[in-house]
Amino acid sequence: MSVALGEVVVHGSGIHKFFGQNHVLRGVDLDVRQHETVVIIGRSGSGKTTLLRCLNFLEEPSLGSVTIGDINVDADPLRTRSRQHREKIRQLRMRAGMVFQEFNLFPHMTVLQNCIEAPVHVRGVPRAAAIETAERFLNKVHLSEKRDEYPARLSGGQKQRAAIARALCMEPQVLLFDEPTSALDPELIGEVVVVMEELAHEGSTMIVVSHEMQFAREAADRVVYVEEGLILEEGTPEQILDDPQRDETRQFLRRLLLR
Amino acid sequence: MIPRGTQHAALLPEPASVVEQIRLARSRASLRFRLTFVAAWVVLVGGFVYLLVSGGKFDVGFVSTWWRFILGGAGITILVAIVSIVLAVVFAVLGALGRLSKHATVYAVATLYVSIVRGTPLIVQVIFVYLALPQIIPEAAKVPAIELGIFALAFNYGAYMTEIFRAGIQAVPGGQREAAEALGMREGQVMRRVVLPQAIRIVIPAIGNEFISMLKDSALVSLITVQELLWRANTVGSENFKTLETLSIAAAVYWLLTIIFSLFQDRLERRLAAGDR
Numbered sequence: 001m002s003v004a005l006g007e008v009v010v011h012g013s014g015i016h017k018f019f020g021q022n023h024v025l026r027g028v029d030l031d032v033r034q035h036e037t038v039v040i041i042g043r044s045g046s047g048k049t050t051l052l053r054c055l056n057f058l059e060e061p062s063l064g065s066v067t068i069g070d071i072n073v074d075a076d077p078l079r080t081r082s083r084q085h086r087e088k089i090r091q092l093r094m095r096a097g098m099v100f101q102e103f104n105l106f107p108h109m110t111v112l113q114n115c116i117e118a119p120v121h122v123r124g125v126p127r128a129a130a131i132e133t134a135e136r137f138l139n140k141v142h143l144s145e146k147r148d149e150y151p152a153r154l155s156g157g158q159k160q161r162a163a164i165a166r167a168l169c170m171e172p173q174v175l176l177f178d179e180p181t182s183a184l185d186p187e188l189i190g191e192v193v194v195v196m197e198e199l200a201h202e203g204s205t206m207i208v209v210s211h212e213m214q215f216a217r218e219a220a221d222r223v224v225y226v227e228e229g230l231i232l233e234e235g236t237p238e239q240i241l242d243d244p245q246r247d248e249t250r251q252f253l254r255r256l257l258l259r
Numbered sequence: 260m261i262p263r264g265t266q267h268a269a270l271l272p273e274p275a276s277v278v279e280q281i282r283l284a285r286s287r288a289s290l291r292f293r294l295t296f297v298a299a300w301v302v303l304v305g306g307f308v309y310l311l312v313s314g315g316k317f318d319v320g321f322v323s324t325w326w327r328f329i330l331g332g333a334g335i336t337i338l339v340a341i342v343s344i345v346l347a348v349v350f351a352v353l354g355a356l357g358r359l360s361k362h363a364t365v366y367a368v369a370t371l372y373v374s375i376v377r378g379t380p381l382i383v384q385v386i387f388v389y390l391a392l393p394q395i396i397p398e399a400a401k402v403p404a405i406e407l408g409i410f411a412l413a414f415n416y417g418a419y420m421t422e423i424f425r426a427g428i429q430a431v432p433g434g435q436r437e438a439a440e441a442l443g444m445r446e447g448q449v450m451r452r453v454v455l456p457q458a459i460r461i462v463i464p465a466i467g468n469e470f471i472s473m474l475k476d477s478a479l480v481s482l483i484t485v486q487e488l489l490w491r492a493n494t495v496g497s498e499n500f501k502t503l504e505t506l507s508i509a510a511a512v513y514w515l516l517t518i519i520f521s522l523f524q525d526r527l528e529r530r531l532a533a534g535d536r
Contacts, residue, residue, distance in 0.1 A: 058441060093440065096441075100434060100437070104435060106435065106439075106457075108456045122448070123443075
Protein backbone atom coordinates (compact mmCIF):
# COMPACT_ATOMS: atom_id res chain seq x y z
CA MET A 1 0.00 0.00 0.00
CA SER A 2 1.62 3.17 -1.19
CA VAL A 3 -1.18 5.73 -1.04
CA ALA A 4 -2.94 6.72 2.18
CA LEU A 5 -6.61 5.76 2.21
CA GLY A 6 -9.17 8.51 1.80
CA GLU A 7 -12.81 8.71 2.69
CA VAL A 8 -15.40 6.04 1.98
CA VAL A 9 -16.20 5.89 -1.75
CA VAL A 10 -18.31 2.77 -1.92
CA HIS A 11 -20.83 2.04 0.76
CA GLY A 12 -22.95 -1.08 0.42
CA SER A 13 -25.28 -1.77 3.27
CA GLY A 14 -27.62 -4.59 4.13
CA ILE A 15 -27.42 -6.11 0.66
CA HIS A 16 -29.64 -9.12 0.18
CA LYS A 17 -30.19 -10.98 -3.05
CA PHE A 18 -32.65 -13.73 -3.79
CA PHE A 19 -32.63 -15.74 -6.99
CA GLY A 20 -36.11 -17.19 -6.68
CA GLN A 21 -36.09 -19.02 -3.37
CA ASN A 22 -32.31 -19.06 -3.29
CA HIS A 23 -30.96 -16.58 -0.74
CA VAL A 24 -27.60 -15.75 -2.32
CA LEU A 25 -26.64 -12.64 -0.35
CA ARG A 26 -27.80 -12.48 3.22
CA GLY A 27 -27.16 -8.97 4.41
CA VAL A 28 -23.72 -7.79 3.31
CA ASP A 29 -22.18 -4.52 4.43
CA LEU A 30 -19.11 -3.35 2.58
CA ASP A 31 -17.34 0.00 2.79
CA VAL A 32 -14.44 0.75 0.51
CA ARG A 33 -12.30 3.83 0.95
CA GLN A 34 -10.63 5.92 -1.69
CA HIS A 35 -7.34 4.37 -2.93
CA GLU A 36 -8.22 1.10 -1.23
CA THR A 37 -7.95 -2.26 -2.96
CA VAL A 38 -10.29 -4.90 -1.61
CA VAL A 39 -10.00 -8.48 -2.78
CA ILE A 40 -13.07 -10.64 -2.29
CA ILE A 41 -12.40 -14.35 -2.04
CA GLY A 42 -14.62 -17.33 -1.47
CA ARG A 43 -15.60 -20.60 -3.08
CA SER A 44 -17.76 -20.67 -6.19
CA GLY A 45 -21.39 -20.14 -5.32
CA SER A 46 -20.52 -18.18 -2.21
CA GLY A 47 -22.10 -15.04 -3.65
CA LYS A 48 -18.94 -13.01 -4.22
CA THR A 49 -19.64 -12.30 -7.88
CA THR A 50 -23.27 -11.51 -7.12
CA LEU A 51 -22.10 -9.07 -4.45
CA LEU A 52 -19.90 -7.30 -6.98
CA ARG A 53 -22.71 -7.19 -9.53
CA CYS A 54 -25.09 -5.80 -6.96
CA LEU A 55 -22.75 -2.87 -6.38
CA ASN A 56 -23.45 -1.49 -9.86
CA PHE A 57 -26.93 -2.98 -10.09
CA LEU A 58 -26.17 -5.39 -12.91
CA GLU A 59 -28.08 -7.49 -10.42
CA GLU A 60 -30.79 -5.54 -8.67
CA PRO A 61 -30.38 -6.28 -4.95
CA SER A 62 -33.53 -7.58 -3.30
CA LEU A 63 -32.86 -5.38 -0.29
CA GLY A 64 -30.25 -2.89 0.82
CA SER A 65 -28.58 0.15 -0.66
CA VAL A 66 -25.43 1.12 -2.49
CA THR A 67 -23.64 4.46 -2.45
CA ILE A 68 -20.83 5.30 -4.83
CA GLY A 69 -19.49 8.81 -4.46
CA ASP A 70 -22.45 11.16 -4.32
CA ILE A 71 -25.02 8.73 -5.68
CA ASN A 72 -27.10 6.52 -3.43
CA VAL A 73 -29.48 3.91 -4.81
CA ASP A 74 -31.79 1.86 -2.68
CA ALA A 75 -32.73 -1.61 -3.83
CA ASP A 76 -36.14 -1.45 -5.38
CA PRO A 77 -36.71 -4.71 -7.21
CA LEU A 78 -40.42 -4.11 -7.73
CA ARG A 79 -40.04 -0.71 -9.37
CA THR A 80 -37.18 -1.51 -11.67
CA ARG A 81 -38.94 0.04 -14.61
CA SER A 82 -39.40 3.42 -12.97
CA ARG A 83 -37.55 6.04 -14.96
CA GLN A 84 -36.10 7.85 -11.95
CA HIS A 85 -34.74 4.66 -10.45
CA ARG A 86 -33.14 3.63 -13.71
CA GLU A 87 -31.53 7.03 -14.13
CA LYS A 88 -30.01 6.77 -10.65
CA ILE A 89 -28.64 3.35 -11.47
CA ARG A 90 -27.11 4.79 -14.62
CA GLN A 91 -25.45 7.54 -12.62
CA LEU A 92 -24.15 4.91 -10.20
CA ARG A 93 -22.71 2.86 -13.05
CA MET A 94 -20.93 5.86 -14.53
CA ARG A 95 -19.02 6.06 -11.25
CA ALA A 96 -18.02 2.40 -11.26
CA GLY A 97 -15.91 0.83 -13.99
CA MET A 98 -16.47 -2.87 -14.47
CA VAL A 99 -14.06 -5.47 -15.80
CA PHE A 100 -15.63 -8.80 -16.69
CA GLN A 101 -14.33 -12.32 -16.63
CA GLU A 102 -15.08 -12.70 -20.35
CA PHE A 103 -13.78 -9.20 -21.25
CA ASN A 104 -16.97 -8.30 -23.16
CA LEU A 105 -15.19 -5.93 -25.49
CA PHE A 106 -17.41 -4.71 -28.32
CA PRO A 107 -16.26 -6.85 -31.27
CA HIS A 108 -17.45 -4.41 -33.93
CA MET A 109 -15.25 -1.61 -32.62
CA THR A 110 -11.49 -1.19 -32.50
CA VAL A 111 -9.73 -1.01 -29.16
CA LEU A 112 -9.73 2.79 -29.33
CA GLN A 113 -13.40 2.92 -30.30
CA ASN A 114 -14.18 0.62 -27.37
CA CYS A 115 -12.41 3.09 -25.11
CA ILE A 116 -14.04 6.29 -26.34
CA GLU A 117 -17.54 4.90 -26.91
CA ALA A 118 -18.92 5.58 -23.45
CA PRO A 119 -16.96 8.77 -22.69
CA VAL A 120 -18.29 10.32 -25.91
CA HIS A 121 -21.82 8.94 -25.94
CA VAL A 122 -22.55 8.66 -22.24
CA ARG A 123 -20.52 11.41 -20.60
CA GLY A 124 -20.53 13.73 -23.60
CA VAL A 125 -16.77 14.23 -23.64
CA PRO A 126 -15.58 15.84 -26.91
CA ARG A 127 -14.18 13.21 -29.23
CA ALA A 128 -10.64 14.63 -29.36
CA ALA A 129 -10.42 14.79 -25.58
CA ALA A 130 -11.78 11.25 -25.28
CA ILE A 131 -9.14 9.97 -27.71
CA GLU A 132 -6.43 11.72 -25.72
CA THR A 133 -7.66 10.12 -22.49
CA ALA A 134 -7.96 6.73 -24.18
CA GLU A 135 -4.39 6.91 -25.47
CA ARG A 136 -3.18 7.74 -22.01
CA PHE A 137 -4.93 4.73 -20.48
CA LEU A 138 -3.99 2.40 -23.32
CA ASN A 139 -0.44 3.39 -22.63
CA LYS A 140 -0.97 2.62 -18.96
CA VAL A 141 -2.12 -0.93 -19.78
CA HIS A 142 0.77 -1.27 -22.26
CA LEU A 143 -1.49 -1.58 -25.30
CA SER A 144 -0.82 1.61 -27.25
CA GLU A 145 0.28 -0.25 -30.35
CA LYS A 146 -3.02 -2.14 -30.53
CA ARG A 147 -5.33 0.88 -30.49
CA ASP A 148 -6.60 0.30 -34.04
CA GLU A 149 -6.97 -3.47 -33.83
CA TYR A 150 -10.29 -5.23 -33.49
CA PRO A 151 -10.68 -7.36 -30.37
CA ALA A 152 -10.70 -10.58 -32.41
CA ARG A 153 -7.06 -9.96 -33.26
CA LEU A 154 -5.95 -9.69 -29.62
CA SER A 155 -4.83 -12.39 -27.21
CA GLY A 156 -6.88 -12.96 -24.08
CA GLY A 157 -4.46 -10.97 -21.96
CA GLN A 158 -4.52 -8.09 -24.42
CA LYS A 159 -8.31 -8.18 -24.51
CA GLN A 160 -8.53 -7.97 -20.76
CA ARG A 161 -6.06 -5.09 -20.64
CA ALA A 162 -8.11 -3.30 -23.31
CA ALA A 163 -11.20 -3.90 -21.19
CA ILE A 164 -9.42 -2.39 -18.19
CA ALA A 165 -8.49 0.66 -20.30
CA ARG A 166 -12.10 0.96 -21.43
CA ALA A 167 -13.25 1.00 -17.82
CA LEU A 168 -10.57 3.53 -16.86
CA CYS A 169 -11.60 5.88 -19.67
CA MET A 170 -14.83 6.68 -17.84
CA GLU A 171 -12.60 7.91 -15.00
CA PRO A 172 -14.69 6.04 -12.46
CA GLN A 173 -14.40 6.40 -8.71
CA VAL A 174 -14.04 2.67 -8.27
CA LEU A 175 -13.07 -0.27 -10.48
CA LEU A 176 -14.96 -3.53 -10.11
CA PHE A 177 -13.13 -6.65 -11.29
CA ASP A 178 -15.14 -9.84 -11.70
CA GLU A 179 -12.61 -12.70 -11.80
CA PRO A 180 -10.54 -10.86 -14.41
CA THR A 181 -8.03 -13.65 -14.95
CA SER A 182 -10.28 -16.72 -14.78
CA ALA A 183 -10.86 -16.93 -18.53
CA LEU A 184 -7.18 -16.52 -19.40
CA ASP A 185 -4.61 -19.11 -20.36
CA PRO A 186 -2.15 -19.46 -17.46
CA GLU A 187 0.72 -17.81 -19.31
CA LEU A 188 -1.39 -14.70 -19.98
CA ILE A 189 -2.50 -14.13 -16.39
CA GLY A 190 0.71 -12.38 -15.42
CA GLU A 191 0.40 -9.44 -17.80
CA VAL A 192 -3.09 -8.64 -16.53
CA VAL A 193 -2.12 -9.01 -12.89
CA VAL A 194 0.84 -6.69 -13.41
CA VAL A 195 -1.46 -4.00 -14.77
CA MET A 196 -3.86 -4.45 -11.86
CA GLU A 197 -1.01 -4.23 -9.36
CA GLU A 198 0.21 -1.04 -10.97
CA LEU A 199 -3.26 0.44 -10.73
CA ALA A 200 -3.52 -0.57 -7.09
CA HIS A 201 -0.16 0.91 -6.22
CA GLU A 202 -1.03 4.15 -7.98
CA GLY A 203 -4.00 4.50 -5.70
CA SER A 204 -6.96 3.34 -7.79
CA THR A 205 -9.93 2.28 -5.72
CA MET A 206 -10.58 -1.33 -6.62
CA ILE A 207 -12.86 -4.16 -5.63
CA VAL A 208 -11.58 -7.42 -7.05
CA VAL A 209 -13.23 -10.81 -7.02
CA SER A 210 -10.38 -13.17 -7.70
CA HIS A 211 -8.62 -16.42 -6.95
CA GLU A 212 -5.21 -14.83 -7.55
CA MET A 213 -3.79 -15.05 -4.05
CA GLN A 214 -0.51 -13.63 -5.25
CA PHE A 215 -2.35 -10.49 -6.37
CA ALA A 216 -4.14 -10.29 -3.02
CA ARG A 217 -0.85 -10.50 -1.20
CA GLU A 218 0.88 -7.95 -3.43
CA ALA A 219 -1.84 -5.38 -3.92
CA ALA A 220 -4.73 -5.76 -1.49
CA ASP A 221 -5.23 -3.46 1.43
CA ARG A 222 -7.95 -5.75 2.64
CA VAL A 223 -9.09 -9.28 1.89
CA VAL A 224 -12.72 -10.23 2.42
CA TYR A 225 -13.79 -13.85 2.75
CA VAL A 226 -17.37 -14.51 1.66
CA GLU A 227 -19.30 -17.68 2.30
CA GLU A 228 -22.99 -18.46 1.85
CA GLY A 229 -23.80 -14.84 1.13
CA LEU A 230 -22.12 -13.37 4.20
CA ILE A 231 -18.80 -11.75 4.93
CA LEU A 232 -17.31 -14.25 7.37
CA GLU A 233 -13.97 -12.63 7.89
CA GLU A 234 -11.96 -9.68 6.67
CA GLY A 235 -8.59 -8.15 7.35
CA THR A 236 -5.20 -7.44 5.87
CA PRO A 237 -3.84 -10.01 3.40
CA GLU A 238 -1.46 -11.27 6.09
CA GLN A 239 -4.27 -11.72 8.61
CA ILE A 240 -6.60 -13.53 6.22
CA LEU A 241 -4.19 -15.51 4.08
CA ASP A 242 -1.63 -16.46 6.75
CA ASP A 243 -3.60 -16.51 9.93
CA PRO A 244 -7.33 -16.91 9.29
CA GLN A 245 -9.47 -17.06 12.41
CA ARG A 246 -12.37 -19.01 10.96
CA ASP A 247 -12.31 -22.70 10.09
CA GLU A 248 -14.20 -22.03 6.87
CA THR A 249 -11.55 -19.59 5.67
CA ARG A 250 -8.77 -21.96 6.63
CA GLN A 251 -10.43 -24.83 4.74
CA PHE A 252 -11.02 -22.69 1.68
CA LEU A 253 -7.41 -21.56 1.55
CA ARG A 254 -6.13 -25.07 2.07
CA ARG A 255 -8.24 -26.35 -0.84
CA LEU A 256 -7.06 -23.51 -3.04
CA LEU A 257 -3.44 -24.38 -2.34
CA LEU A 258 -4.00 -28.05 -3.11
CA ARG A 259 -5.19 -27.35 -6.62
CA MET B 260 21.14 -54.36 -38.43
CA ILE B 261 20.27 -51.00 -39.98
CA PRO B 262 19.04 -48.34 -37.52
CA ARG B 263 15.30 -47.72 -37.84
CA GLY B 264 15.53 -44.15 -39.03
CA THR B 265 17.87 -44.98 -41.90
CA GLN B 266 15.75 -47.90 -42.99
CA HIS B 267 12.65 -45.71 -43.34
CA ALA B 268 14.52 -42.99 -45.13
CA ALA B 269 15.67 -45.53 -47.66
CA LEU B 270 12.22 -46.94 -48.36
CA LEU B 271 10.03 -43.83 -48.32
CA PRO B 272 10.15 -40.78 -50.58
CA GLU B 273 10.86 -37.32 -49.15
CA PRO B 274 7.99 -36.13 -46.91
CA ALA B 275 7.82 -32.83 -48.79
CA SER B 276 7.31 -34.57 -52.11
CA VAL B 277 4.53 -36.72 -50.64
CA VAL B 278 2.71 -33.62 -49.44
CA GLU B 279 3.14 -32.08 -52.88
CA GLN B 280 1.80 -35.20 -54.60
CA ILE B 281 -1.27 -35.28 -52.36
CA ARG B 282 -1.91 -31.62 -53.03
CA LEU B 283 -1.65 -32.12 -56.78
CA ALA B 284 -3.94 -35.15 -56.75
CA ARG B 285 -6.52 -33.26 -54.73
CA SER B 286 -6.51 -30.19 -56.92
CA ARG B 287 -6.77 -32.40 -60.03
CA ALA B 288 -9.76 -34.23 -58.58
CA SER B 289 -11.40 -30.96 -57.63
CA LEU B 290 -10.86 -29.52 -61.12
CA ARG B 291 -12.26 -32.67 -62.72
CA PHE B 292 -15.34 -32.42 -60.51
CA ARG B 293 -15.96 -28.82 -61.47
CA LEU B 294 -15.44 -29.41 -65.17
CA THR B 295 -17.84 -32.36 -65.12
CA PHE B 296 -20.36 -30.24 -63.26
CA VAL B 297 -20.23 -27.44 -65.83
CA ALA B 298 -20.33 -29.92 -68.71
CA ALA B 299 -23.40 -31.61 -67.27
CA TRP B 300 -25.20 -28.28 -66.93
CA VAL B 301 -24.29 -27.23 -70.46
CA VAL B 302 -25.52 -30.53 -71.87
CA LEU B 303 -28.76 -30.53 -69.87
CA VAL B 304 -29.69 -26.88 -70.36
CA GLY B 305 -28.43 -26.78 -73.94
CA GLY B 306 -30.29 -29.98 -74.76
CA PHE B 307 -33.48 -28.58 -73.30
CA VAL B 308 -33.17 -25.32 -75.26
CA TYR B 309 -32.37 -27.26 -78.41
CA LEU B 310 -35.43 -29.47 -78.04
CA LEU B 311 -37.57 -26.38 -77.39
CA VAL B 312 -36.30 -24.46 -80.39
CA SER B 313 -36.01 -27.37 -82.84
CA GLY B 314 -39.53 -28.56 -82.02
CA GLY B 315 -40.91 -25.80 -84.24
CA LYS B 316 -43.36 -24.52 -81.65
CA PHE B 317 -40.92 -21.95 -80.32
CA ASP B 318 -40.83 -18.73 -82.41
CA VAL B 319 -37.21 -17.65 -82.32
CA GLY B 320 -37.91 -14.66 -84.53
CA PHE B 321 -40.49 -13.34 -82.07
CA VAL B 322 -37.99 -13.67 -79.26
CA SER B 323 -35.35 -11.75 -81.18
CA THR B 324 -37.78 -8.83 -81.63
CA TRP B 325 -39.07 -8.65 -78.09
CA TRP B 326 -36.32 -9.85 -75.77
CA ARG B 327 -34.96 -6.36 -75.18
CA PHE B 328 -38.33 -5.05 -74.04
CA ILE B 329 -38.88 -7.99 -71.70
CA LEU B 330 -35.37 -7.85 -70.34
CA GLY B 331 -35.91 -4.17 -69.55
CA GLY B 332 -38.39 -5.37 -66.93
CA ALA B 333 -35.55 -7.12 -65.10
CA GLY B 334 -34.22 -3.71 -64.05
CA ILE B 335 -37.55 -2.88 -62.47
CA THR B 336 -37.67 -6.31 -60.84
CA ILE B 337 -34.25 -5.73 -59.28
CA LEU B 338 -35.22 -2.21 -58.22
CA VAL B 339 -38.44 -3.41 -56.62
CA ALA B 340 -36.62 -6.23 -54.82
CA ILE B 341 -33.83 -4.01 -53.48
CA VAL B 342 -36.07 -1.20 -52.25
CA SER B 343 -38.48 -3.72 -50.75
CA ILE B 344 -35.80 -5.63 -48.87
CA VAL B 345 -34.34 -2.42 -47.43
CA LEU B 346 -37.76 -1.30 -46.27
CA ALA B 347 -38.45 -4.82 -44.99
CA VAL B 348 -35.33 -4.62 -42.81
CA VAL B 349 -36.75 -1.47 -41.22
CA PHE B 350 -40.07 -3.21 -40.55
CA ALA B 351 -38.19 -6.25 -39.24
CA VAL B 352 -36.05 -4.26 -36.81
CA LEU B 353 -39.12 -2.51 -35.45
CA GLY B 354 -41.01 -5.79 -35.34
CA ALA B 355 -38.17 -7.55 -33.53
CA LEU B 356 -37.81 -4.77 -30.96
CA GLY B 357 -41.56 -4.99 -30.42
CA ARG B 358 -41.46 -8.76 -30.07
CA LEU B 359 -38.70 -8.40 -27.47
CA SER B 360 -40.37 -5.53 -25.63
CA LYS B 361 -41.46 -5.95 -22.04
CA HIS B 362 -44.16 -3.39 -22.75
CA ALA B 363 -47.35 -5.41 -23.20
CA THR B 364 -49.00 -3.10 -25.76
CA VAL B 365 -45.87 -2.84 -27.90
CA TYR B 366 -45.45 -6.60 -27.76
CA ALA B 367 -49.12 -7.07 -28.69
CA VAL B 368 -48.88 -4.76 -31.71
CA ALA B 369 -45.72 -6.44 -33.00
CA THR B 370 -47.17 -9.90 -32.48
CA LEU B 371 -50.40 -8.92 -34.23
CA TYR B 372 -48.41 -7.62 -37.19
CA VAL B 373 -46.48 -10.86 -37.54
CA SER B 374 -49.57 -12.98 -37.05
CA ILE B 375 -51.74 -11.19 -39.62
CA VAL B 376 -49.05 -11.03 -42.26
CA ARG B 377 -47.96 -14.61 -41.83
CA GLY B 378 -51.52 -15.79 -41.64
CA THR B 379 -52.59 -14.37 -45.02
CA PRO B 380 -51.27 -15.06 -48.53
CA LEU B 381 -48.80 -12.59 -49.96
CA ILE B 382 -50.84 -12.41 -53.16
CA VAL B 383 -53.87 -11.27 -51.15
CA GLN B 384 -51.79 -8.58 -49.46
CA VAL B 385 -50.45 -7.27 -52.76
CA ILE B 386 -53.88 -7.05 -54.39
CA PHE B 387 -55.42 -5.68 -51.19
CA VAL B 388 -52.99 -2.77 -51.04
CA TYR B 389 -53.77 -1.89 -54.66
CA LEU B 390 -57.52 -2.44 -54.86
CA ALA B 391 -58.91 -2.35 -51.33
CA LEU B 392 -56.67 0.10 -49.50
CA PRO B 393 -57.70 3.13 -51.64
CA GLN B 394 -61.32 2.52 -50.58
CA ILE B 395 -60.33 3.22 -46.95
CA ILE B 396 -57.55 5.72 -47.62
CA PRO B 397 -58.42 7.65 -50.79
CA GLU B 398 -54.90 9.11 -50.97
CA ALA B 399 -53.60 5.62 -51.71
CA ALA B 400 -55.26 5.81 -55.13
CA LYS B 401 -52.83 8.55 -56.10
CA VAL B 402 -49.77 6.54 -55.06
CA PRO B 403 -48.04 4.85 -58.02
CA ALA B 404 -48.64 1.11 -58.22
CA ILE B 405 -44.94 0.38 -57.93
CA GLU B 406 -44.80 2.11 -54.54
CA LEU B 407 -47.85 0.24 -53.30
CA GLY B 408 -46.31 -3.00 -54.51
CA ILE B 409 -43.03 -2.25 -52.76
CA PHE B 410 -44.93 -1.45 -49.60
CA ALA B 411 -46.86 -4.73 -49.74
CA LEU B 412 -43.73 -6.79 -50.33
CA ALA B 413 -41.76 -4.99 -47.62
CA PHE B 414 -44.62 -5.24 -45.14
CA ASN B 415 -44.87 -8.97 -45.78
CA TYR B 416 -41.16 -9.73 -45.70
CA GLY B 417 -40.73 -7.48 -42.68
CA ALA B 418 -43.00 -9.78 -40.71
CA TYR B 419 -41.08 -12.91 -41.67
CA MET B 420 -37.78 -11.17 -41.05
CA THR B 421 -38.99 -9.97 -37.67
CA GLU B 422 -38.31 -13.47 -36.39
CA ILE B 423 -34.89 -13.49 -38.05
CA PHE B 424 -33.95 -10.22 -36.38
CA ARG B 425 -35.38 -11.30 -33.08
CA ALA B 426 -33.19 -14.39 -33.16
CA GLY B 427 -30.23 -12.25 -34.26
CA ILE B 428 -30.66 -9.84 -31.38
CA GLN B 429 -30.96 -12.72 -28.94
CA ALA B 430 -27.84 -14.32 -30.39
CA VAL B 431 -25.71 -11.35 -29.29
CA PRO B 432 -24.05 -12.56 -26.07
CA GLY B 433 -25.60 -11.18 -22.89
CA GLY B 434 -22.21 -9.94 -21.75
CA GLN B 435 -22.29 -7.33 -24.52
CA ARG B 436 -25.43 -5.78 -23.14
CA GLU B 437 -24.04 -5.96 -19.60
CA ALA B 438 -20.79 -4.28 -20.60
CA ALA B 439 -22.72 -1.48 -22.28
CA GLU B 440 -25.03 -1.06 -19.28
CA ALA B 441 -22.09 -1.10 -16.90
CA LEU B 442 -20.64 1.84 -18.84
CA GLY B 443 -23.80 3.80 -18.14
CA MET B 444 -25.45 3.56 -21.54
CA ARG B 445 -29.17 4.15 -21.77
CA GLU B 446 -31.38 1.32 -23.00
CA GLY B 447 -31.72 2.86 -26.46
CA GLN B 448 -27.97 3.36 -26.76
CA VAL B 449 -27.28 -0.21 -25.71
CA MET B 450 -29.55 -1.43 -28.47
CA ARG B 451 -28.50 1.04 -31.16
CA ARG B 452 -24.78 1.15 -30.60
CA VAL B 453 -23.91 -2.29 -29.25
CA VAL B 454 -26.58 -4.94 -29.84
CA LEU B 455 -28.04 -4.07 -33.25
CA PRO B 456 -24.72 -3.64 -35.09
CA GLN B 457 -23.75 -7.13 -33.98
CA ALA B 458 -27.20 -8.57 -34.63
CA ILE B 459 -27.15 -7.26 -38.19
CA ARG B 460 -23.89 -9.05 -38.89
CA ILE B 461 -25.41 -12.23 -37.57
CA VAL B 462 -28.50 -11.97 -39.80
CA ILE B 463 -26.84 -10.81 -43.02
CA PRO B 464 -26.69 -14.32 -44.52
CA ALA B 465 -30.36 -14.78 -43.74
CA ILE B 466 -31.19 -11.41 -45.31
CA GLY B 467 -29.40 -12.62 -48.42
CA ASN B 468 -31.72 -15.62 -48.60
CA GLU B 469 -34.73 -13.38 -48.13
CA PHE B 470 -33.53 -11.10 -50.88
CA ILE B 471 -33.32 -13.99 -53.33
CA SER B 472 -36.86 -15.02 -52.42
CA MET B 473 -37.88 -11.40 -52.83
CA LEU B 474 -36.52 -11.34 -56.38
CA LYS B 475 -38.96 -14.10 -57.26
CA ASP B 476 -41.90 -12.92 -55.16
CA SER B 477 -41.61 -9.48 -56.70
CA ALA B 478 -43.28 -11.07 -59.74
CA LEU B 479 -46.53 -10.70 -57.81
CA VAL B 480 -46.56 -6.94 -58.34
CA SER B 481 -47.15 -7.64 -62.03
CA LEU B 482 -50.73 -8.26 -60.90
CA ILE B 483 -51.06 -4.61 -59.98
CA THR B 484 -49.74 -3.28 -63.31
CA VAL B 485 -46.12 -2.73 -62.29
CA GLN B 486 -44.26 -3.19 -65.55
CA GLU B 487 -41.53 -5.48 -64.33
CA LEU B 488 -40.20 -8.68 -65.83
CA LEU B 489 -43.24 -10.90 -65.53
CA TRP B 490 -45.70 -8.16 -66.48
CA ARG B 491 -43.82 -7.46 -69.69
CA ALA B 492 -43.46 -11.12 -70.58
CA ASN B 493 -47.10 -11.80 -69.84
CA THR B 494 -48.43 -8.75 -71.66
CA VAL B 495 -46.34 -9.17 -74.78
CA GLY B 496 -46.97 -12.90 -74.76
CA SER B 497 -50.75 -12.80 -74.39
CA GLU B 498 -51.25 -10.08 -76.96
CA ASN B 499 -49.36 -12.08 -79.58
CA PHE B 500 -50.26 -15.58 -78.37
CA LYS B 501 -46.57 -16.19 -77.73
CA THR B 502 -46.60 -16.90 -74.00
CA LEU B 503 -44.35 -19.97 -74.43
CA GLU B 504 -41.60 -17.69 -75.72
CA THR B 505 -42.07 -14.75 -73.38
CA LEU B 506 -42.60 -16.75 -70.19
CA SER B 507 -39.58 -18.89 -71.00
CA ILE B 508 -37.51 -15.73 -71.24
CA ALA B 509 -38.92 -14.42 -67.98
CA ALA B 510 -38.25 -17.72 -66.20
CA ALA B 511 -34.72 -17.85 -67.56
CA VAL B 512 -34.02 -14.30 -66.42
CA TYR B 513 -35.36 -14.96 -62.91
CA TRP B 514 -33.18 -18.02 -62.75
CA LEU B 515 -30.09 -16.13 -63.88
CA LEU B 516 -30.75 -13.33 -61.41
CA THR B 517 -31.00 -15.75 -58.50
CA ILE B 518 -27.77 -17.46 -59.58
CA ILE B 519 -25.95 -14.14 -59.82
CA PHE B 520 -27.16 -12.90 -56.46
CA SER B 521 -26.47 -16.26 -54.81
CA LEU B 522 -22.86 -16.08 -55.94
CA PHE B 523 -22.70 -12.54 -54.68
CA GLN B 524 -24.14 -13.66 -51.36
CA ASP B 525 -21.64 -16.51 -51.06
CA ARG B 526 -18.78 -14.07 -51.37
CA LEU B 527 -20.31 -11.67 -48.90
CA GLU B 528 -20.79 -14.47 -46.39
CA ARG B 529 -17.24 -15.66 -46.80
CA ARG B 530 -15.95 -12.15 -46.30
CA LEU B 531 -18.04 -11.72 -43.17
CA ALA B 532 -16.78 -15.03 -41.81
CA ALA B 533 -13.17 -14.01 -42.38
CA GLY B 534 -13.75 -10.41 -41.35
CA ASP B 535 -12.79 -8.45 -38.31
CA ARG B 536 -15.03 -10.33 -35.88
